[in-house]
Amino acid sequence: xxxxxxxxxxxxxxxxxxxxxxxxxxxxxxxxxxxxxxxxxxxxxxxxxxxxxxxxxxxxxxxxxxxxxxxxxxxxxxxxxxxxxxxxxxxxxxxxxxxxxxxxxxxxxxxxxxxxxxxxxxxxxxxxxxxxxxxxxxxxxxxxxxxxxxxxxxxxxxxxxxxxxxxxxxxxxxxxxxxxxxxxxxxxxxxxxxxxxxxxxxxxxxxxxxxxxxxxxxxxxxxxxxxxxxx
Amino acid sequence: xxxxxxxxxxxxxxxxxxxxxxxxxxxxxxxxxxxxxxxxxxxxxxxxxxxxxxxxxxxxxxxxxxxxxxxxxxxxxxxxxxxxxxxxxxxxxxxxxxxxxxxxxxxxxxxxxxxxxxxxxxxxxxxxxxxxxxxxxxxxxxxxxxxxxxxxxxxxxxxxxxxxxxxxxxxxxxxxxxxxxx
Numbered sequence: 205x206x207x208x209x210x211x212x213x214x215x216x217x218x219x220x221x222x223x224x225x226x227x228x229x230x231x232x233x234x235x236x237x238x239x240x241x242x243x244x245x246x247x248x249x250x251x252x253x254x255x256x257x258x259x260x261x262x263x264x265x266x267x268x269x270x271x272x273x274x275x276x277x278x279x280x281x282x283x284x285x286x287x288x289x290x291x292x293x294x295x296x297x298x299x300x301x302x303x304x305x306x307x308x309x310x311x312x313x314x315x316x317x318x319x320x321x322x323x324x325x326x327x328x329x330x331x332x333x334x335x336x337x338x339x340x341x342x343x344x345x346x347x348x349x350x351x352x353x354x355x356x357x358x359x360x361x362x363x364x365x366x367x368x369x370x371x372x373x374x375x376x377x378x379x380x381x382x383x384x385x386x387x388x389x390x391x392x393x394x395x396x397x398x399x400x401x402x403x404x405x406x407x408x409x410x411x412x413x414x415x416x417x418x419x420x421x422x423x424x425x426x427x428x429x430x431x432x433x434x435x
Numbered sequence: 436x437x438x439x440x441x442x443x444x445x446x447x448x449x450x451x452x453x454x455x456x457x458x459x460x461x462x463x464x465x466x467x468x469x470x471x472x473x474x475x476x477x478x479x480x481x482x483x484x485x486x487x488x489x490x491x492x493x494x495x496x497x498x499x500x501x502x503x504x505x506x507x508x509x510x511x512x513x514x515x516x517x518x519x520x521x522x523x524x525x526x527x528x529x530x531x532x533x534x535x536x537x538x539x540x541x542x543x544x545x546x547x548x549x550x551x552x553x554x555x556x557x558x559x560x561x562x563x564x565x566x567x568x569x570x571x572x573x574x575x576x577x578x579x580x581x582x583x584x585x586x587x588x589x590x591x592x593x594x595x596x597x598x599x600x601x602x603x604x605x606x607x608x609x610x611x612x613x614x615x616x617x
Contacts, residue, residue: 217608220514222521223579223586244504250514251506252615256580257513260475262467269470269484270462273491278455399526 207235207242216245220253276348325405327432329357339383341407341432348398350380352389359385360411367412369422371429372400377408382416405432443508451499458495465509466491469516476520476583486523490516524583564614572607575600 205211215232218224224232235242328337336356343350352368360366366385369377378400380391393401401407410417411424443464449457469490473483493515505511565573575593578584586604590597 213612214605214609217612218604221576221579221604221608222517222583223589223604225525225585247505251510252611253580254506254510254514256577257472257517258468258509260468260472260581263471263474265466265470265484265487269466269487270459272488273462273495276488276492277495 205231207239212239212242212245216242217249217253219246220249279349325401325432325434327407327430329407329409329428329430338428339409341430343393343401343432348393350391350393350401352383352391354385354387354389357385363414364424365412365414365416366409366427367416367422367424369408369410370397370401371404371406371408373404376421379417379420380407382412383409401432405434406430407432440507440509443512447494447498447501447508447512450495451501458491461494462491465512468509469513472513473516473520475581476517477524482523482527483520486516486520489519489523493519521583564611567614568607568610569603571595572603572610575603576607576611579604 212235215224215228215235219229219232232242236246325341325343327341329339329341330337338355338357340353340355341350342353357366366383368380368383368389368391370380371377378397380393380397381389383389407430408422408426409428410422410426412422413424417423443461446457446461446464450461466487470483470487473486473490474480477483477486490512494512497515501508501511506514565577568576571593575589578589578592584592586597586601589604590600593600595603
């Protein structure tokens, strides 16, 4: 489509209004990147029609919004140091009994209470015949982070790695990276991952060559599939 | 008014320099207005909270990109929140209930679909130009703006063919621009 002045004028107005949508909106955003004239036209409307924004009555947001903003911009340092010097040693000695690891887990969970009314997903990866879960999973929505805490998980076979996936409602699994056994694995979720997980609430672990799937999709056997629950 | 914009500009400049205190002061200053806007647009607290969060994260990262050609600092920041709310509404395909009245009844009301005070205030802000539009043009523009209705939803809400609604908006916006430029 050619960028005639009339078209720019019309599309800029509809862009700011919000009635320009979908592909047409994306295409117009590219025009904005390419052309200062287009940008200026958008700014014109933002300034004038934007006066409408300032007329809306104020509403006080809940305190958690500010807390969440801070969490996202300046995440708290990992609570490792708070737990005391013993914990690294505990986690390092992975040959310890699973019950000991579970104690550590309980401690960490107590230390990180989730703020109320923030949705948190949780779950466990279990295997028949093993009493303890292999991993315990928790998602802190406000931190956009998923944590996988190994409890009874054993290291993958030599030359192999475990890889964690989000199984979306439809489409290809999204990789969340290779999961090291023997330490808590934390992964930050981007917007797409957050939405996919929020909707399907399903994770999987596959066995992959060392370093993870070379193709971006699971190549090895899917060892575990688990559904998370909202706390 | 001018001194408020100067203060916001000062705070925004601080944020561009990664000044967290300025950021917090900015949040205290405008979060109420921004949250009011997000809530008005989407009608859902959870989504409005998310949009507000996203907008402030964005302001923290992009404060340095503000310049006076983009309007007043407040207008620039509220635009960020508005676009983010729009995106979230579209991504989630949520549709807010429109206040107490079902959409169907809106077209019949002479005074138009929006709160009367809001419309008056909006009109004043646009230096009376909205008053020069036809009622249909004005209502379709304000409904698009404040309620984030798509052309299709608007056609349904106003019980009018899609083509007619599109031309109301198109002509209304151009008439608005001519009026604003006078």
